[in-house]
Amino acid sequence: MLVLVLVFGALTNAAGMIAPIATLVSQAQTAFDLPRPAVVALFLLIGMVLIPGLLVLGTGAASRQSGKISVPLTQLISDFAMTLVPLGFGVWIAHLVFHLFTGSHTPIPVIQRVAYSLNLPFFGKPDWSIRSWAFPQLLDFEIIILEVALLGSLYATWKVARRYGTATGRSWLVFAPWSLLDLLFFVVAIWILFQPMDMRGTMMS
Amino acid sequence: MMRATFILGYLLLALVRISWADGGAIQFQGDAGTFHVTVFTQPPILHAGLIDVTLLLQERSDLNPLLDAKVRFDLAAQDGAARQPAPWMPPACAMNKTADLSDIPAKLGHGENRLLYGSVLQIPNSGHWQLRARIQRGTESAEIETLLNVAPAPLPLLAYWHLFLLVPAGILGFVLHQMARGRRTHPVAAR
Numbered sequence: 001m002l003v004l005v006l007v008f009g010a011l012t013n014a015a016g017m018i019a020p021i022a023t024l025v026s027q028a029q030t031a032f033d034l035p036r037p038a039v040v041a042l043f044l045l046i047g048m049v050l051i052p053g054l055l056v057l058g059t060g061a062a063s064r065q066s067g068k069i070s071v072p073l074t075q076l077i078s079d080f081a082m083t084l085v086p087l088g089f090g091v092w093i094a095h096l097v098f099h100l101f102t103g104s105h106t107p108i109p110v111i112q113r114v115a116y117s118l119n120l121p122f123f124g125k126p127d128w129s130i131r132s133w134a135f136p137q138l139l140d141f142e143i144i145i146l147e148v149a150l151l152g153s154l155y156a157t158w159k160v161a162r163r164y165g166t167a168t169g170r171s172w173l174v175f176a177p178w179s180l181l182d183l184l185f186f187v188v189a190i191w192i193l194f195q196p197m198d199m200r201g202t203m204m205s
Numbered sequence: 206m207m208r209a210t211f212i213l214g215y216l217l218l219a220l221v222r223i224s225w226a227d228g229g230a231i232q233f234q235g236d237a238g239t240f241h242v243t244v245f246t247q248p249p250i251l252h253a254g255l256i257d258v259t260l261l262l263q264e265r266s267d268l269n270p271l272l273d274a275k276v277r278f279d280l281a282a283q284d285g286a287a288r289q290p291a292p293w294m295p296p297a298c299a300m301n302k303t304a305d306l307s308d309i310p311a312k313l314g315h316g317e318n319r320l321l322y323g324s325v326l327q328i329p330n331s332g333h334w335q336l337r338a339r340i341q342r343g344t345e346s347a348e349i350e351t352l353l354n355v356a357p358a359p360l361p362l363l364a365y366w367h368l369f370l371l372v373p374a375g376i377l378g379f380v381l382h383q384m385a386r387g388r389r390t391h392p393v394a395a396r
Contacts, residue, residue, distance in 0.1 A: 158379075
C-alpha cells in the first residue's frame, strides 16, 4: 500500500504543478466554494488513493482471472505493486531533475531577498528573473529516464508474471493487464512532462 | 550478431542529435568592414522555438579567426510574424525564455566549436525574421543583416518521436533474447 502511494504520489505531485491541473483545481475551488487546502487535499486523495486503488484492483482482478490464479487478490497485488517501483522512481527523478536545472540559480535571489530584509543592501535587489541551467534538451533526458523506468517496470512485471503463470502456461495473460497499467502510467507521465509548469507562489507564474 | 547490429544501428541514430559535431546551415556569409562574417543556424531548417545562432568572425584580409570581439544579435519580426500565437515549447524553456529579442550577447565558445560566437534564441512565431549581428572589436565595428525564414513549430510528439523508439527497441531486444534462449534450452522443440 505504501509502495503504491509513493509510486502514484510521484505522478500526482508532478501533475499538481502543471498548468492544466492547476486550472482544474482553481475551477473546482470556485465551483464547489471550498477553501484551497481542502481542494488540494481532495486532489491528492483522488490522485494518490482513489484512482490508483481502482486501477490496481481492476488490473489485479483481470490478471487473476485471465491467468486462472488461485492466490488471494491482495497477495497478487502486493507482488505486482513492487513492479511499479521503477516507474515511480523514474517520475520522481525526472521531476526533480527538472526543478534542479530550472531552479539552479534561485538561491541567489533568495539570499539577496533575505539580506535586503535584514537591511544588508550590499547584495543588491533580488533578481527573480535570473537565468538557470535549464537547457532545451532537458526534456529529452526526462523522456529517456521515463523510458528506462518503463522498461525496468515491464521487465519486473514479466518476471513476476512468469512466477505466477509458469504452472498454468498463462504467463502472457497474467502479464498483459499489468503491462497495460505500466504503459498507462508512462503515457500519463509523458503527458505531464509536456505540459507547461505552473509554479504557484513564484515570480515565474 | 543481428541483435548487436540492431542495437548499434539504433544507438547511432539516437546519438546523432546529441553528438558534438558542428552542424547547421549557413545563413549569411560576406564581408562587413574589416571582417569576414559567417552566420550559422542550427537546426538547418528553422522552426519557431529554440534555435542556435553562431557566428564565425574572421579577418577579412587573411581569414584568421578573431576571438576578441563583442558580438550581439537582434531579432526583429517581419511580415506580422510577431502577431501569431506562441507555439509550444519544452517546459524548461518556457520558464526560461528570452524575454527580449534585441541586444542578445553572443558568447565565444558557446558551442563545442571554440571559434564561434553564439547564443540560443527563442523565436516565438513562424514567418520572416530579420537577424542583425552587431560586431565590435576595439575601435572597429560592423553590422550584418540576414533574413531567416522560420517554419511553424512542429507538434510536440512529432518533434520528439525518435526518442520514443527506445521502448519498442528494448522490448524487441528482450523478446529476441528470450526466443534465442528458448531455442538454446529446447533445441529439439525448436526444430
